[in-house]
Amino acid sequence: MRSTYGVTTKADVEQIAHAIRGYFSPNGFGYRRGHIPFPLHTQVSVQGRSIRIALSRPVTFLPHLLGLPYVSPPPQGGTEGRIAPFFLTRQEKDSYILTPNEAISQGRFPDSVEMRVIKDNDHALALFERGELDMTSTTGLGQVAAQELRDHPRLTSRALSIFGNLEFGAHSASLRSDAELRIGIARVLDCRRLADVAPDLLIGHPESLHAEKTPDQATKRKIRKALTKANRIIYADFPPNGGIVSAVVSTIRSEFGVSLHPEALSLPQYARRMASSNFALAYTLTVPEFEHPAAALMPWHSRGTAARGAEFSDARLDEILESAAAVRDGQGECWNAASRRLREVIPRIPLTQTISKFLIDPSWSHISFTGMGAIRVESYAKGQ
Known part of the structure; x- marks a missing residue:
């Protein structure tokens, strides 16, 4: 199987390999957390920008485990965080700016994505109506607001x-x-x-x-x-x-x-x-x-x-x-x-x-979401 982390340096690769070894070790976090029902012996080797993983027993949902943050730590040094295929390049009090990792994005993603922290729901709705937000929080609406917005043309629903x-x-x-x-x-x-x-x-x-x-x-x-x-x-x-x-x-x-x-x-x-x-x-x-x-x-x-x-x-x-x-x-x-x-x-x-009830601009209709309501960042790709 193949999982993309958006790594750019050898240190990145080594750091991820180290996290994988710890997570899948016989008494590692994956076993203690209950993600894996039996102790594993794991061989992890680095080959260029690839990581080879050999497990003592098969784990059929391995790709899902490799997507967890425990096995994809942020890069060493600096203040950037990696949210493949993006880097967190700037963080302010109520704003996070993501820019594409060109090593894997190849021009398919927007030049930047801004995620804003807006604690007042009415303010968020007003910003959306003025075109200053492309979508509101997927879990931000309470029952009263959701009821009031039932007939809004931009209202979207997800279980x-x-x-x-x-x-x-x-x-x-x-x-x-x-x-x-x-x-x-x-x-x-x-x-x-x-x-x-x-x-x-x-x-x-x-x-x-x-x-x-x-x-x-x-x-x-x-x-x-x-x-x-x-x-x-x-x-x-x-x-x-x-x-x-x-x-x-x-x-x-x-x-x-x-x-x-x-x-x-x-x-x-x-x-x-x-x-x-x-x-x-x-x-x-x-x-x-x-x-x-x-x-x-x-x-x-x-x-x-x-x-x-x-x-x-x-x-x-x-x-x-x-x-x-x-x-x-x-x-x-x-x-x-x-x-x-x-x-x-x-x-x-x-x-x-x-x-989940939220408002979203039609230009973002291709965006997909996880079962927890988070945006799948890979779906930011143009036309995906």
Whole structure:
């Protein structure tokens, strides 16, 4: 396979090779982070401007891993940063100027691209209307603004790989360890109705477990008992999280007859609680680190970060994930099997998916985006 980094010097190549060695080493960051489900022995050699990588086991999503920032550090020396096929050539307080790396751009890219930090959304919209911006932030519009702009001729919509979930922490051990009880709760949560809290920015999670048939009375009694001590759902206090959590609380109270309350936290407070699993229930947002099924699934391998944080392991899931990582599977059968298994055992209930709404000039209609809403810089190429 081939991956382009936009390197210009031998020092650049050596630096990237060093990062790759560290990332793919037997106890390297890729293994510790959970991107790779098994330890690897790697041989990395530099041949001119090329880097040859030999792995002790195949990793079918290797090209995606090579695109991560952990294996593409900025060039040594100076203040320039590399965002292949661009260099970050100037940085001001609220502005970043990118210019093409001519070693690989060959005149296909604009002479420069300016990315501006505009904290006031109304100001950004005004600049767009005056022609001073080619597009607004892909995640900048709130529900009110998105609703007001529904009929705007330049409004564009994209489904993002940003998902809202109900998580189970250390103070809800019985729910975290019992898939039957979690599925029972999931059956009563109508994700389409939850998304109505912000209908322009949310849809129900595509893998929702909601069903018209609610749990039987015996299961409800078990869930009610398990929820006795899990009486709060924490969430980071920014919209539309509060509305979603309130809707979840209302449904669980009604269906199971328990005392449950939302608890809004500042982002630092929320991060600390989540890191230590010091909560019973939590509304979370998850974003895969790269665009491949492995990004969402591998963290739940028993060695992965999500599994370790939730004290979760499932031998069958580990087996499927290790097979999927090593077997060339063009149709995705192995990854689909892993997804189905994870859906059965994961200590998490999927609830919502985020929709991006933003304004973009027609001249930029060729621009493409990642699942997280970031611009694919290679799509700046003229006519691409």
